[in-house]
Amino acid sequence: MHTHPADPSVTEINRRTFLARSGVGLGALALSSLARADGTSQRTQATQAGLGLAGGPHHAPRAKRVIFLCMAGGPSHLETFDYKPKLEAMDGQPMPESFTRGQPIAQLQNQTLRCQGPLTQFREYGQSGQLISDFLPWHGRMADDLCVIRSMVTEQINHDPAHTFMNTGTALNGRPSMGSWVTYGLGSETQDLPGFVVLTSTGGRNPQPIASRQWSAGFLPSQFQGVEFNASGDPVHYVRSPAGVSPTQQRQLVETVRALNVHRNQSVHHAEISTRIAAYEMAFRMQKSVPELMDVSNEPRHILDMYGATPGDGSYASNCLLARRLVERGVRFVHLYHRGWDHHGGLVQYMNVCCPLTDKPTWALVQDLKQRGLLEDTLIVWGGEFGRTPMSQVKGGKGRDHHIKGFSMWMAGGGVRGGVSYGATDELGYHAVENIVHIRDLHATMLHLLGIDHNRFSVPFQGLDMRLTGVESSRVVTDILT
Numbered sequence: 309m310h311t312h313p314a315d316p317s318v319t320e321i322n323r324r325t326f327l328a329r330s331g332v333g334l335g336a337l338a339l340s341s342l343a344r345a346d347g348t349s350q351r352t353q354a355t356q357a358g359l360g361l362a363g364g365p366h367h368a369p370r371a372k373r374v375i376f377l378c379m380a381g382g383p384s385h386l387e388t389f390d391y392k393p394k395l396e397a398m399d400g401q402p403m404p405e406s407f408t409r410g411q412p413i414a415q416l417q418n419q420t421l422r423c424q425g426p427l428t429q430f431r432e433y434g435q436s437g438q439l440i441s442d443f444l445p446w447h448g449r450m451a452d453d454l455c456v457i458r459s460m461v462t463e464q465i466n467h468d469p470a471h472t473f474m475n476t477g478t479a480l481n482g483r484p485s486m487g488s489w490v491t492y493g494l495g496s497e498t499q500d501l502p503g504f505v506v507l508t509s510t511g512g513r514n515p516q517p518i519a520s521r522q523w524s525a526g527f528l529p530s531q532f533q534g535v536e537f538n539a540s541g542d543p544v545h546y547v548r549s550p551a552g553v554s555p556t557q558q559r560q561l562v563e564t565v566r567a568l569n570v571h572r573n574q575s576v577h578h579a580e581i582s583t584r585i586a587a588y589e590m591a592f593r594m595q596k597s598v599p600e601l602m603d604v605s606n607e608p609r610h611i612l613d614m615y616g617a618t619p620g621d622g623s624y625a626s627n628c629l630l631a632r633r634l635v636e637r638g639v640r641f642v643h644l645y646h647r648g649w650d651h652h653g654g655l656v657q658y659m660n661v662c663c664p665l666t667d668k669p670t671w672a673l674v675q676d677l678k679q680r681g682l683l684e685d686t687l688i689v690w691g692g693e694f695g696r697t698p699m700s701q702v703k704g705g706k707g708r709d710h711h712i713k714g715f716s717m718w719m720a721g722g723g724v725r726g727g728v729s730y731g732a733t734d735e736l737g738y739h740a741v742e743n744i745v746h747i748r749d750l751h752a753t754m755l756h757l758l759g760i761d762h763n764r765f766s767v768p769f770q771g772l773d774m775r776l777t778g779v780e781s782s783r784v785v786t787d788i789l790t
Contacts, residue, residue: 365494365759370723370790371687372497373635374490374754375642377670379662380471381516381649384696384708385716386737387659389456391430391439394735395698399425403699407738414465414710415652416699423736424700424708427656436727443663446671452727453674453683455788456718459731459740462694462747465710467516467650470693475522477748477776484526485534486751487641489776492525492532492767493760498638501601502535505634505642507627511665512648513658523643527769534643537598537630538622601633615672625669632676635686649692654705674720683721687757689750691717698736714740717750723757723790730788748782756784 386392403421429442434451447454464470469479476483484492487504496503506523523534604612604619607629612618617625624646631642648662670690677683695715696708714733720726731743752762755776762782766773 366761366764367759369757369759370685371721371757372685373640373642374487374687374689374722374758375631375635375673376487376644377666377688377690378471378474378643378645379649379666379690379692380518380645380647381467381512381514381651382470382692382694382696382710382715383649383662384651384655384659385458385714385733386426386696386698386708387428387443387655388441389439389716389718389729390458390733390737391426391441392698392733392735392737395423395737396425398423398736400700403736407734407736408699411713411738412465413697416697416701416709421699423698424706427706428659434727436729438727438729443659444667446667450671450674450720453678453720454718454726455720455724455728455730456716457730457745457750457785457788458714458716458733459742459744460691460695460715460717460747460750461740461744462712462715465694465712467693467710468519470710470712471518471522474693474747476526477751477778481521482524482526483774484528484532484776485523486754486776487523487534487643488525488528488532489765490641490755490758490760492528493765494640494758496638496640500596501598501634501637501639503640504532504534505639506534506536506645507630507642508536508645508647509622509624509627509665510647511624512646512650512662513652513654514650515647516650518645518647527774528767534641601630601637604629604633611676614676615669617669623669624666625672628669628673629676632673632680632682635677635682636680651696651707652701652709653707655707657705677721685722687722687724687754688720689717689754690719691715698738711738713738719753719788725788725790728788730785743785743787745785746782748777748780749785752777752782753785753788757789 386395401423403423408421426441430439431442431448432438433440433448436452438448438451438454438456440448440451462470462473464473464479472481472483473479475485475487477486487506491503504523508518520536523536525531525533602619604617612629615625615629617623617629619626619629624644627644631644634642646662646666648658648665651658674683674688677686677688692715695711697711699709701707701709714737731745732741733739734741755762755765762775762777762784766775768774772779
């Protein structure tokens with residue numbers, strides 16, 4: 309069939325062929341960029357693409373940025389922040405059926421349920437007297453900086469949907485992650501790095517896989533998705549120029565591709581073409597900014613020792629140091645995953661792996677931000693996708709099953725009160741019973757601290773006004789705010 313040369317489908321195919329064969333190694337990064345090339349703010353672009361926050365936040369923000377420390381796999385609240393003397397006294401006894409009747413249990417169905425007391429000791433720390441377990445001695449040193457929420461609840465009992473719920477406010481795949489929502493609404497403070505960066509590390513029992521859709525932009529413009537940085541090797545794949553291509557040649561090619569995209573977009577006005585234009589420009593700028601970011605040779609020896617970081621080793625410690633460097637440079641949302649907290653068995657053994665890998669670096673991150681004057685407007689959130697059962701699970705040594713009805717997380721900095729323990733579970737640590745905080749309440753509080761009213765922050769999609777906090781009732785936990 310003869311096709312006219314001006315046929316849009318042919319034009320689009322030829323365009324794609326040119327981009328695919330251009331050979332500059334930037335194409336794979338094209339949908340991961342979070343900044344505009346023409347110097348306009350992401351907030352302006354967000355407003356053009358949807359609702360965004362034209363004119364600035366809804367109210368004065370207490371925090372400018374977020375570092376979310378995800379302990380992937382679900383750390384046990386009963387061996388970290390929630391000491392239960394009654395559970396200790398009932399160790400080995402049958403779990404009262406009144407607690408568990410009709411409740412979701414992941415892998416303990418049809419088994420005799422027996423109480424398992426705490427597998428470590430707890431101590432009081434700081435002027436606040438926060439109770440923290442012996443697995444986390446460095447957390448004890450910053451007890452007065454932490455707001456420990458002991459009454460968290462979620463709705464998904466298996467890892468992947470629980471992560472999806474924690475990150476997006478729903479178990480449905482394809483929704484925007486919280487980092488995407490935040491950068492969509494507020495943009496980034498840097499033009500040389502993505503506004504939303506993801507880092508991962510492993511160490512512990514059975515590291516659960518983490519899919520890139522956990523930092524997807526969903527139905528938001530794809531420029532707001534998270535960009536995963538590698539902690540070792542090249543931090544971003546394909547960002548380097550190929551051999552024999554000079555910066556001048558690279559710049560000329562990027563400008564040519566941009567001109568083609570702009571010409572096409574004058575006809576179709578498609579948001580993803582705008583994203584592509586910005587992506588090529590961002591990738592070009594990242595060729596300079598990313599090597600500078602990753603080069604820690606200017607970090608004093610005592611800072612590296614404080615984190616326990618060996619740059620380039622892919623560790624949680626190195627990622628914490630990198631998180632500080634990222635927010636220092638204006639990145640809006642940094643999400644660290646440490647995979648290894650799935651302790652169905654061998655809980656003591658693997659807590660003695662996970663905690664030494666994460667405890668001191670987390671303390672170092674808080675201290676480093678504090679001494680640089682960044683903690684006061686940086687919100688740090690620590691926790692897993694759920695907690696662990698008060699009942700014993702013997703699977704290669706004493707362990708605990710998944711648990712969603714009550715667990716612990718903590719927040720620090722960015723307008724949150726330090727030295728506070730908020731909420732409580734029952735005497736056996738099963739149900740959250742006092743000042744219950746749902747995941748959507750956590751999201752609402754996070755957005756509030758960033759200056760966003762979660763009820764007014766929505767995007768139309770498939771006939772609905774979609775929000776991070778959904779249509780269900782959610783509250784800002786004002787009791788924990790300064």
